[in-house]
Amino acid sequence: MKAKENLTRRTFIGRCAGTGAALLGTVLLLNSCGGGSEESRDSAVDQGTGAKPADPCTDFTGVSAQELEKRKKLGYVDRSEVPGSNCANCSLYVPPADGAACGSCLLFKGPVYGEGHCIQWVAKGS
Numbered sequence: 001m002k003a004k005e006n007l008t009r010r011t012f013i014g015r016c017a018g019t020g021a022a023l024l025g026t027v028l029l030l031n032s033c034g035g036g037s038e039e040s041r042d043s044a045v046d047q048g049t050g051a052k053p054a055d056p057c058t059d060f061t062g063v064s065a066q067e068l069e070k071r072k073k074l075g076y077v078d079r080s081e082v083p084g085s086n087c088a089n090c091s092l093y094v095p096p097a098d099g100a101a102c103g104s105c106l107l108f109k110g111p112v113y114g115e116g117h118c119i120q121w122v123a124k125g126s
């Protein structure tokens, strides 16, 4: 009778150990594959959003909607279609600071291309 109880206890413990090992193996396998890991996907997204735009003159970080609207109302374009006039030869243009890629304009905030243009263009020196 006692041998039967030991056998039952041993069987029970053996089955528990087998089930636990199977569960642990499944968890380890899922973690190694990245399956169901929201954290790994989230960190990839964060790295993507943290990247700066390839062209710094299109980075409007910190520029308010009001300033963007001003830019739009003045008809600012990145490339002037008016021969001989562009932001670089406009008296309201602020050239890029040392090492900066793009300038700015006295009329609105945000980056401005030297090749840009708007309806307020004023020849330098006038």
Ligand code: SF4
Pocket: 076, 086, 087, 088, 090, 091, 092, 093, 094, 104, 105, 106, 107, 112, 116, 117, 118, 119, 120, 121, 122
């Ligand atoms: S006023 Fe217009 S043309 Fe002149 S720098 Fe500003 S955006 Fe360019």
